[in-house]
Amino acid sequence: MKADPATQLRLLSVQAIDSSLDRLAARRRNLPELAEIDKLSAQLAALNDDLVRVSTELRDRGRSQQKLDDEVDLVRARAVRDQKRLDSGQITSSRELENLQAEIASLARRQNALEDETLALMEVIEGLQTRAGVIRADQERLEAELAVAAGRRDTALAEIDDETGARRGEREATIPTLPADLVTLYERLRSSSAGVGAARLVRRRCEGCHLELSGADVRDVAAAAPDEVVRCEECRRILVRTVESGL
Known part of the structure; x- marks a missing residue:
């Protein structure tokens, strides 16, 4: 030849x-911003999963608290009703009076137990709410970092694409001369x-x-x-x- x-x-x-x-x-494929975006995206996805789990548990705990509150209301209402019967003076049977007093005492113990359980559950809910707040703050931080990284990526890609276009133009001008x-x-x-x-x-x-x-x-x-x-x-x-x- x-x-x-x-x-x-x-x-x-x-x-x-x-x-x-x-x-x-090769530079376009291996931009450090791409690796950073992948890392931040993975962290953000993990936080999203965490928030879903915490939110689900919060809903479950909220339903449990509502059940406890409803039960406390029922116990309290029954205790009030029994106390009114006791205070009315209409009960003359000592046996019936003794049973009613025992039931009022039992209802009081049950109400105390339910309220203690409610307080413990409220502490759990408060912890979950705090955790959810921390997750949301971390999400906002990562989303901001992701936006910055995406901006750097777009700038770098634009520079590479501009240079690539210029080199291709040079190639297209030279090849026909060979x-x-x-x-x-x-x-x-x-x-x-x-x-x-x-x-x-x-x-x-x-x-x-x-x-x-x-x-x-x-x-x-x-x-x-x-x-x-x-x-x-x-x-x-x-x-x-x-x-x-x-x-």
Whole structure:
């Protein structure tokens, strides 16, 4: 394959552009802001789950408290009714009077027990409410941090996309100046050689595989015509000769 030295140097320019595009794509995929957003999003999701659990328990405890309150009201109402009967003086039977007094005492004990249970439950509810408040505050903090990280991400992506667009413009302007068969070979090699299809020969070393050419290979390259497209015997990439090749 033939291509004059100036054309081969333009191919190196395309390779530099493609390497830049590859670095930009890698930078886009590996933005630290993306990892930060993933971390914050995971923390926020965990807090959302915690809040759902706490809110569910609060509802359950609230229903339990309502049941206790209803039962206290019933016990209190019954005790008031019994006390009125006792105070009315209408009960003349000592046995009935004794039973009524015993029931009033039992209702008082039951009311005290229920109220103690209610107080204990209220403490639990208060703790859950405090926990819910802490979670909501943490959610607000994480949402603010997430918004800041998203802003940094968007700024970084915009910068990368702008630079990517500029590099692609340079590539589109250069590719038509190269022979089609040279571009085809270059693209095939680039796709199979870690994104590098053409490399400089610098001080007898291929910058594609970073190996030094053997003496015989150096002699072959030096003997090749200036417009001959030569290849590295080690990595098979297109090898572009320059004044720094050391031939």
